[in-house]
Amino acid sequence: MTELAVRTTPIPGLLVVDLPVHGDARGWFKENWQREKMIAAGLPDLGPVQNNISFNQAVGVTRGIHAEPWDKYISVATGRVFGAWVDLREGPTFGTAFWHEITPEVAIFVPRGVGNAFQTLEAPAAYTYLVNDHWSEAAQAQYTFLNLADETAAIPWPIPLEQAERSAKDLAHPRLEEVAPVPPRRTLVIGATGQLGRALAALWQGRADVDVVGRDRLDLADAASVDAVDLAPYGVIVNAAAYTAVDRAETPEGRREAWAANVTGVGRLVEAARRHRAVLVHVSSDYVFDGSADVHGEDEAPSPLGVYGQTKAAGDQLVATLPRHYLLRTSWVVGAGGNFVDTMASLAARGVDPSVVEDQVGRLTFTADLAAAIDHLLRADAPFGTYHLSNAGEPMSWADVAREVFAATGHDPARITGVSTAQYYAAQGRAEGDGTIAPRPRRSVLDLAKIRAAGFAPRDQLEALREHLGAAAR
Missing domain, CATH: 2.60.120.10 (Jelly Rolls)
Structure with a gap:
C-alpha cells in the first residue's frame, strides 16, 4: 500500500x-x-x-x-x-x-x-x-x-x-x-497616515501591487467602512492602524473608541482575511503586558494594566485564531510624525530642560526597522505566528533616551532631570489610574530571539536614533 x-x-x-x-x-x-x-x-x-x-x-x-x-x-x-x-x-x-x-x-x-x-x-x-x-x-x-x-x-x-x-x-x-500572466494577489496597508503606514509606503513605493489606504477609505472603528472595502484582490493585509490614545482610552468615550478600533474592527478584519485566504499582518504593543517581567517573550500570557493594553490584548487573541497571520508586538515606536525623540530634540533646541521619567525601561522601535521586519517575514515565508520586534541594544529608560537625544544634537545631556512616573504626573496634579492617565508597564523589554531566528537582525537603537536625528536635521 x-x-x-x-x-x-x-x-x-x-x-x-x-x-x-x-x-x-x-x-x-x-x-x-x-x-x-x-x-x-x-x-x-x-x-x-x-x-x-x-x-x-x-x-x-x-x-x-x-x-x-x-x-x-x-x-x-x-x-x-x-x-x-x-x-x-x-x-x-x-x-x-x-x-x-x-x-x-x-x-x-x-x-x-x-x-x-x-x-x-x-x-x-x-x-x-x-x-x-x-x-x-x-x-x-x-x-x-x-x-x-x-x-x-x-x-x-x-x-x-x-x-x-x-x-x-x-x-x-x-x-x-x-496570454497575460496572472499577477500575484495585491498587498493592502491599512493606516496610511500613521507612523508605520508612512514607513511601509516609503519602503514599498516602487511596488505596483501595494495599496496604502487611510481612514477615509477604511476606518477600523466603523463597521460599515470595513465591510464596504472589497478585500478579495488582496493576498496580504497589513494592519498598521490602531487606536493609540493611551490616556484618552481611560475615559468613557475613549474606552468605546479604543474597543471599536482595536477589537471590533480587528475582528472584522480577521474574518475578512479568513474569507479571502489572505495573510494578516497585525501590529501590537508592549502594553499587553504589566511590565513585571525583565524581558517579555512571545509566549508570555497577556496581563494589561489599562484599557489600551486590554484592547490590544483582545485584538491579539482574535488575530491568533487566523492560521495565516504574523502578529508583531513592538514598543516605544518612533517614526515620521509626532514622537518622543523629535519632541526631545525640539526641547533641546529651544533651551527647555525637561524632567523625564526614568523608571520605565525598554527599547526604541524605529518604524523603518518595523517595516523592514514585516517585509522580511513576508518575503522569507517565515512561519506564521507571533514575533516581538524592537531595535536592539541595552535597554534604556525614557530619561536615558532623552539624554542620548540631547547629546546627539550637540546639547548637554545633564539638562535632563530623571524623575519617577509618580513624580512626573504629580507635578501635573494627576496620577496613573485616576481616569485621565493610563498605567504604564515599568519594563517593556521584548525578547528578540525569535525574530532573529527568522533571519531578521534588528539594528542597534542608538545607531537608528542617530540616523533618525540626522535625517530630521536635513
Whole structure:
C-alpha cells in the first residue's frame, strides 16, 4: 500500500500527493482529504469551501487549460485521467508545464494561477476537486486560459487532441504568447497616515501591487467602512492602524473608541482575511503586558494594566485564531510624525530642560526597522505566528533616551532631570489610574530571539536614533 507523501514538481506550489488506498475483493477505501495528516506531510492548509465533481462518460474527454482564482485539490473517485498543468503566473516559471496520471492513489494540489487540464483515459471517470473559494460569475471572469494544443507547453496528450472530445470554448483558447500572466494577489496597508503606514509606503513605493489606504477609505472603528472595502484582490493585509490614545482610552468615550478600533474592527478584519485566504499582518504593543517581567517573550500570557493594553490584548487573541497571520508586538515606536525623540530634540533646541521619567525601561522601535521586519517575514515565508520586534541594544529608560537625544544634537545631556512616573504626573496634579492617565508597564523589554531566528537582525537603537536625528536635521 502506498504511504501518504507529498512531492514537489517543477511548478512552484504544484504538489503531487500519494494517497494510501485500502482494498480487498469488495472494493477500496481512501482518506481523500485528511487535513491534519496532509498538512503534516507538507500540503498547504487548503481550507476548502466547495466540492465539485466532473463526471466523464467517455474516454478522450479533454478539458482545459484553465487557471482559476483559487487553489484546487484534485483527485479521482473512479476511472483514470491524464492531468496537465501549466504555470500561468507572472514570474520566471511562467509557461512551465508538468503532467501526471491521476488514479485513486494520486491527488494533485494546484495553486491559484496555475492552468489545469485533464483527459479521460478510463471511463467512466469521476474527477473531483475541492476549492477554497465559492464559484461565481464574477470569479469566472478572472479565469486565465491557454490552448490545449499550445506548442510551447508541448503536453504529450495520450490521446491525440484531434481524436479527443473538446468544447468549442477550449478550442478557441489563446497560445502562450498571447496570454497575460496572472499577477500575484495585491498587498493592502491599512493606516496610511500613521507612523508605520508612512514607513511601509516609503519602503514599498516602487511596488505596483501595494495599496496604502487611510481612514477615509477604511476606518477600523466603523463597521460599515470595513465591510464596504472589497478585500478579495488582496493576498496580504497589513494592519498598521490602531487606536493609540493611551490616556484618552481611560475615559468613557475613549474606552468605546479604543474597543471599536482595536477589537471590533480587528475582528472584522480577521474574518475578512479568513474569507479571502489572505495573510494578516497585525501590529501590537508592549502594553499587553504589566511590565513585571525583565524581558517579555512571545509566549508570555497577556496581563494589561489599562484599557489600551486590554484592547490590544483582545485584538491579539482574535488575530491568533487566523492560521495565516504574523502578529508583531513592538514598543516605544518612533517614526515620521509626532514622537518622543523629535519632541526631545525640539526641547533641546529651544533651551527647555525637561524632567523625564526614568523608571520605565525598554527599547526604541524605529518604524523603518518595523517595516523592514514585516517585509522580511513576508518575503522569507517565515512561519506564521507571533514575533516581538524592537531595535536592539541595552535597554534604556525614557530619561536615558532623552539624554542620548540631547547629546546627539550637540546639547548637554545633564539638562535632563530623571524623575519617577509618580513624580512626573504629580507635578501635573494627576496620577496613573485616576481616569485621565493610563498605567504604564515599568519594563517593556521584548525578547528578540525569535525574530532573529527568522533571519531578521534588528539594528542597534542608538545607531537608528542617530540616523533618525540626522535625517530630521536635513
